[in-house]
Amino acid sequence: MRDERGHWYLLTGLVLGVVLGLTYAWLISPREYTDNSPASLRANFKDQYRAMIAAAYVANGNLPRARDRLDLLKDEDVARALAEQAQRSLAEGDSLSEAQALGLLSVALGQGAPTAFSPVTPNTILVTESPPSATLPAPATATGISLVMTPTVQTHEPSASSTTLNQTPAVTRTLLSTGTPLPTRTPTITPGSPFLLQNQTFVCDQDLSDPLIQVVIQDSTGQELSRVEVVVTWEGGEDHFFTGLKPELGQGYADFTMTPGVVYTLQLAGGGQVIPDLYPAECAAESGDRYWGSWLLVFARP
Amino acid sequence: MRRWIGFILAVLVGIAAGLFYGWMVNPVKYVDITPATLRVDYQSNYVLMVAESYQAEGDLALAARRLAVLGDRPPVEIVRQAMIFAAQAPYADSDQELLSRLAIALQTWNPALEAPVP
Numbered sequence A: 001m002r003d004e005r006g007h008w009y010l011l012t013g014l015v016l017g018v019v020l021g022l023t024y025a026w027l028i029s030p031r032e033y034t035d036n037s038p039a040s041l042r043a044n045f046k047d048q049y050r051a052m053i054a055a056a057y058v059a060n061g062n063l064p065r066a067r068d069r070l071d072l073l074k075d076e077d078v079a080r081a082l083a084e085q086a087q088r089s090l091a092e093g094d095s096l097s098e099a100q101a102l103g104l105l106s107v108a109l110g111q112g113a114p115t116a117f118s119p120v121t122p123n124t125i126l127v128t129e130s131p132p133s134a135t136l137p138a139p140a141t142a143t144g145i146s147l148v149m150t151p152t153v154q155t156h157e158p159s160a161s162s163t164t165l166n167q168t169p170a171v172t173r174t175l176l177s178t179g180t181p182l183p184t185r186t187p188t189i190t191p192g193s194p195f196l197l198q199n200q201t202f203v204c205d206q207d208l209s210d211p212l213i214q215v216v217i218q219d220s221t222g223q224e225l226s227r228v229e230v231v232v233t234w235e236g237g238e239d240h241f242f243t244g245l246k247p248e249l250g251q252g253y254a255d256f257t258m259t260p261g262v263v264y265t266l267q268l269a270g271g272g273q274v275i276p277d278l279y280p281a282e283c284a285a286e287s288g289d290r291y292w293g294s295w296l297l298v299f300a301r302p
Numbered sequence B: 001m002r003r004w005i006g007f008i009l010a011v012l013v014g015i016a017a018g019l020f021y022g023w024m025v026n027p028v029k030y031v032d033i034t035p036a037t038l039r040v041d042y043q044s045n046y047v048l049m050v051a052e053s054y055q056a057e058g059d060l061a062l063a064a065r066r067l068a069v070l071g072d073r074p075p076v077e078i079v080r081q082a083m084i085f086a087a088q089a090p091y092a093d094s095d096q097e098l099l100s101r102l103a104i105a106l107q108t109w110n111p112a113l114e115a116p117v118p
Helices: A008-028 A043-060 A063-071 A079-092 A096-111 B002-025 B040-059 B060-069 B073-087 B095-105
Strands: A125-129 A173-177 A196-203 A212-218 A229-234 A237-242 A253-257 A264-268 A275-277 A282-284 A291-292 A293-298
Touching: A008 B002, A043 A096, A043 A253, A043 B060, A063 A079, A063 A096, A079 A237, A079 B060, A096 B095, A173 A291, A196 B060, A212 A264, A229 A253, A229 B002, A237 A253, B040 B073, B040 B095, B060 B073, B073 B095
Parallel strands: A212 A293
Antiparallel strands: A125 A173, A196 A293, A212 A253, A229 A237, A229 A264, A264 A275, A282 A291
């Protein structure tokens, strides 16, 4: 009688045991709860971790170390994640220094800047500049965050698609590391009369690898303003960005990379003057090489 | 009776197999965790970042706030744990020095004397 029932009870017991074991191991007392990597962090903690990496980078200027640390977060596009967080940080009114640190690291990663970078010590950065213009940051040098474009008068030979464009010489913007105290407060936008377009220029600069819309925002005294939101729209798309994320180019500077073949319209957030028909156009070097030019728009309060 | 003993033994073997699989072979992978549950080397790395920033910024209250994400322990305890790991790893002397400076500063730091952060 017993033999006829076979050994199914053993299999039943085994399956029951496995189910109980897995329930305990996965649901009741899971392992690895205190053995996690930064990639598993909740989104807001990831942001905090990323901001900390940027702050440390600004402190020590060690780009490979920052890159290694960012790899732990397993972001698909590290530079983009940094830039987006910087934008969010500004939009939410968080620390400007945090946003700038994120922006600096994003730029450094995007450029593949060398490791040499003068660490920021308390009160050590002074931004000096001549009138704003279109320049792209050159790689940082061993002697500081030297982002200098030599003033040159460039030959602008617009292509057929840009025959009405004017050309202006590039102007130097230099970031110097000095002993001058860093201002504790950065000028930011305050309510007042709307900004007006003071200057719209098409700039041919071979050092700019991408066609950019470069925006500079100033107050009525000519002082650049950070945290000003700029809105760029195009057919089927819209993007927002803020001034001040590339402090090495000025507190009031921001740029946007255009895609060839797309026509953009720009407006400062909160209304104001609409700047239509911004699109990439080609420039020609003396050697005959063609490259993309950029738009420089300077807004100021009257 | 023998059948019951066999059944219970089978259950126990199944539980052991389930635990081995659930804990060792295919453990739960957590997402959306807090920094307090990071592995100690990652926590130490974070503390080192705080120390690097503190070295440049000199803002002890900010450093303490940054350390607070690693748990409810006193900030100086968090740094000490990182120093122990840094000594075992070992971190570079300069990095250990940074951690040491932060720990020393935090030992004498009194949060009650700090102005409230808006």
